Structure formats: structure tokens, C-alpha cells
Amino acid sequence: MARWLFKSEPDTWGWSHQAARGDAGEEWHGVRNYQARNNMRAMKVGDTGFFYHSNVGKEIVGIVEVIRESAPDSTTEDPWWDCVMVRALRPFARPVSLDTCKVQPGLEGMVLINNSRLSVQPVTEDEWRIICGLGGVDP
DNA sequence: GCCAACGTTGGC
DNA sequence: GCCAACGTTGGC
Numbered sequence: 001m002a003r004w005l006f007k008s009e010p011d012t013w014g015w016s017h018q019a020a021r022g023d024a025g026e027e028w029h030g031v032r033n034y035q036a037r038n039n040m041r042a043m044k045v046g047d048t049g050f051f052y053h054s055n056v057g058k059e060i061v062g063i064v065e066v067i068r069e070s071a072p073d074s075t076t077e078d079p080w081w082d083c084v085m086v087r088a089l090r091p092f093a094r095p096v097s098l099d100t101c102k103v104q105p106g107l108e109g110m111v112l113i114n115n116s117r118l119s120v121q122p123v124t125e126d127e128w129r130i131i132c133g134l135g136g137v138d139p
Numbered sequence: 140g141c142c143a144a145c146g147t148t149g150g151c
Numbered sequence: 152g153c154c155a156a157c158g159t160t161g162g163c
Contacts, residue, residue, distance in 0.1 A: 032159095054160085054161060058161090115145085119161095
């Protein structure tokens with residue numbers, strides 16, 4: 001089971017929106033970047049990911065679960081783009097900020113820090129454990 | 140609001 | 152197939 005990180009601007013689609021959908025979840029639509037799309041295509045149902053608020057907050061706020069593998073993005077006619085569906089699994093007890101990640105030993109290699117523009121990215125199992133610890137949730 | 144980093148497009 | 156121009160993302 002792989003680990004991921006999803007970025008979204010909270011003004012557009014934040015944790016509160018995601019949580020409001022409950023177990024029904026929502027498409028992670030709108031991705032128009034090949035690397036990000038390919039990461040979604042690699043996801044399996046049951047994979048989990050961090051939910052990151054970009055721009056506003058700049059912090060990881062919770063964990064989502066993949067509940068449907070990548071399928072056509074309903075917001076475009078272009079068959080090139082597809083996306084997974086995710087549901088909110090649990091919020092962090094304490095959000096983990098980008099600044100915290102930057103200075104935290106063990107997170108130097110995080111894609112979040114080294115490729116700030118990639119909106120859907122892989123997270124290693126070590127990074128996952130460290131960040132869950134900081135966030136106050138079970139890995 | 141600025142701008143650096145990165146991805147994409149299109150002329151050659 | 153190179154690369155300049157342009158657009159977008161996202162940290163600051």
C-alpha cells in the first residue's frame with residue numbers, strides 16, 4: 001500500500017470540503033500535469049495520502065484514502081486527463097507546516113520540499129511515519 | 140503582488 | 152529535436 005500527498009488550495013477545495021463529502025468521497029479532478037496524473041494512475045484503492053493546503057496555510061491537515069482508481073476526469077472532455085476518487089479518513093490533531101517539514105530530520109528528500117510545483121506526489125514510508133508522528137495520528 | 144522554478148508550446 | 156517564449160504554480 002503506497003503513500004501519497006495531494007495538494008489543494010483551501011479556498012478552492014480544502015479539508016473541510018473534503019470532510020463534508022464523507023465516505024462518498026470526491027474526484028480529485030482538475031489535475032493537468034502529466035507527472036501528477038501518472039502518480040494518480042499508479043494508485044490503488046486503499047492507498048492513503050496526506051491532504052496539503054497550498055498557498056493558504058501551507059500545512060498538511062489530514063489523511064485521505066483512495067476509494068476509486070484513476071478514471072476519466074468528469075470536468076473535461078479531454079480523454080487525456082483522469083483522476084482518482086478520495087475520501088477524508090481522519091484529520092491531524094496538529095497540522096504539520098511546510099516550515100516544520102523543512103527542518104525536520106528525515107524529511108530532507110521530500111518531494112514537497114524539493115519540487116514544490118508537483119500537486120500529486122509520492123511519500124516514502126519513513127516520511128509518512130515521521131509526519132504522522134508530528135501530526136498526532138497513527139500511521 | 141512578485142518572481143523563481145518548472146512545464147508546455149510552437150517556430151525553426 | 153532544440154530552445155525561446157509563454158503560462159502556471161506556489162512560496163515568499
